[in-house]
Amino acid sequence: MVKSILLVGVGGQGTILASKLLTAGLMEAGYDVKMSEIHGMSQRGGSVSTHVRYGEKVESPVIELGGADILVSFEMMEALRWLRYLRKDGKVVVNNFKINSMPILCGLADYPTGILEELSEKTTTIVVDAAQEAVKIGNAKVMNVILLGTIVKLMGLEGINWDKIIRDNVKPKFIDVNLKAIKVGMDLV
Amino acid sequence: MKKLLTGNEAIARGAWEAGVRFASAYPGTPSTEILENIATYKEDILAEWAPNEKVALESAIGASYVGARALASMKHVGLNVAADPLFTVSYTGINGGLVIITADDVGMHSSQNEQDNRNYARAAKIPMFEPSDSQEAKDMIKEAFEISEEYGTPVLFRVTTRVCHSKGIVECGDRKNVEIREYVKDVKKRVPVPAHTPAMRDRVEERLNKLEEFSNSTPWNYIELHDTRIGVVASGCSYRFAKEVFGDSASYLKLGFTNPLPKRLMKEFASKVDKIYVIEEDDPIIENELKALGIQCFGKDVFPYQGEMTPDVIRKAVYGQAKETIEYDTNKVVSRPPTYCAGCPHRGLMYELGKRKNTIISGDIGCYALGFAEPYNAMDWSTCMGASISMAHGAQKVLNTKEDNNIRVVSIIGDSTFFHTGINSLLNVAYNKSNTINVILDNRITAMTGHQENPGTGYTLQGEKTVFVDIEALVKACGIKNVRAINPNNLKEVKEALDWAYSLDEASVIITKWPCVLKKLSEEDKEEFKDAFKTKCSVDSEKCVGCKMCTKTGCPAISFDKIEKKAKIDPNSCVGCEVCLQVCPVKAIGKVEA
CATH class of the missing domain: 3.30.70.20 (Alpha-Beta Plaits)
Structure with a gap:
């Protein structure tokens, strides 16, 4: 059975590191893994997505519409933008964190209200405040690894040696805070 | 040893394992990381950024002629620039193996068009490989070099964005030591003058016939029989997408070597299945070949011409609907277009230029293309690399013939794009006596593709120090008399430079000089831009x-x-x-x- 995880956010939020750690862990656990992301102009503050698929044998690196088991959104509005990729009975983890896009910054639009309500009404929604949790453990930037922790828990991947994965893939001075972050994330859901 | 690699990383690994000694490219999404990764094999491979794709391919051809395994890598539209040498190296053939990688941006994630470069293989009569994932990308590139040398031909290697930027598990091997072959002068083979070309032309056809035999027998083209009521013919990532949808409920003709196509194998497959779907991205190339063989099949009458053949697209085309989705109130989502970064040196220019009346702004390919959007509205058009200056020229020339014309045409082009194909255009401006205003946005790096060195940065791909091109001197040497260099963050300076340029009845060049905010500053940058970002x-x-x-x-x-x-x-x-x-x-x- 192939599982599909969709990570979405805004360019610069660290979705790439989170998915790198995730795929390294899945590979170490013996799964076939494929991951897909689109680089390019989107890194200039645009909407970004990373598709991760794993199982015994994975063909498509892309999650199809209605195909993701979980959707993990690093930014609030992005969760809605990508919702059509979620399975009808899938779960959303949404970070309660807003980043204004250019039309909002220029005053052409307002940041929409009622997003969390809309999500909760439509599907199983877990709201986390990864930004606040990250600050609590001393580094605002580890929001991404906290969110990775939520994936680990929800997908039942606690058996993988995440400590080793983090030690192998993160710069030495950030190892400790990231070790804390993944545990915080696992405890949030 | 197993590694999780993107298609681009896998190609680089495969090139190293294949014994490649020379590689050249111009950066372009989705191909850029191929050369960036090849460049890490410093001991074994000479890897270079060329100013454009034509230069990259020509450098690789030279390397091949003297006996080294060589490759050139580019995005799909880059092959248009390199098409001139491509068509003739097909005639001259090679010495050391020569592989040209074309990375097609199916879905136009980061490109101006969705051209299908499989057409180049047919038009230039060159064999083509199409891997479907990272493992195949690594293995096929090695095979491509073997085929290149065995048949004496350059080989095209077509990947798509989804193959380039998807990761998969790859079994890696060791480097094969391939010696540099002896160079023997042979003008009949390498100088395509009328006395020699008819024989070259004949050799191309003979080679294609032999390659068709290879296409029928290579393990890269194979039949996979399951349920025979549906037969799928697919190449590249489309095969993976199709398998995701049909699994074992269909049989497959999987094509990894797609020019020339394996006619015998196609007929054999057709005789074994009831109904054929050809699933290919962009043009109906395989479909047309099947139909020419008298084989009935469904192709573009069912599947769209445009975009990726992802599982949802296939599902919808074949079964009438994709998987069920959760619909939501779209009013609760505001668009999130890419924007200039905080501190982007293009901002000052776009802010001032967008305010100018009676102005047409001719754009180019780079981050500055975002200037068309709110809040700047500072662009009228863009086409391809280097086109801003030449299109501005043509437009201004015609406008000038109109009585009472008060419209000025301004071109905007980045440093790397100017080196790519803008220099020729500027020569034309001076030679044909234009009065366009041309702005070169020199942010000291090739920025949009993720910060690659170029002839203006003073460093090579493999980190060696080299000469800096002096853009001001280069512009003057092209014949432009009116040249000013300014700091684009200083709005007064920008405004004054534009006022000055508008006041002239001759062509002018304004060079805006400030580093990209995301650039890792070199020691020279730190010296030159002392106060940057402090x-x-x-x-x-x-x-x-x-x-x-x-x-x-x-x-x-x-x-x-x-x-x-x-x-x-x-x-x-x-x-x-x-x-x-x-x-x-x-x-x-x-x-x-x-």
């Missing part, structure tokens, strides 16, 4: 009158608080370019030390 700006909310002028600079660090009616600057994003500070009418924005 301060921040902040709003004095006592003085702020809420006029929103600062938000019109389109800076993502600035937001407007609608309740307090005050502007705010995010200190984590701001790098102190001071553009907002200059537009504030009440001097409410000040500098603070970072």
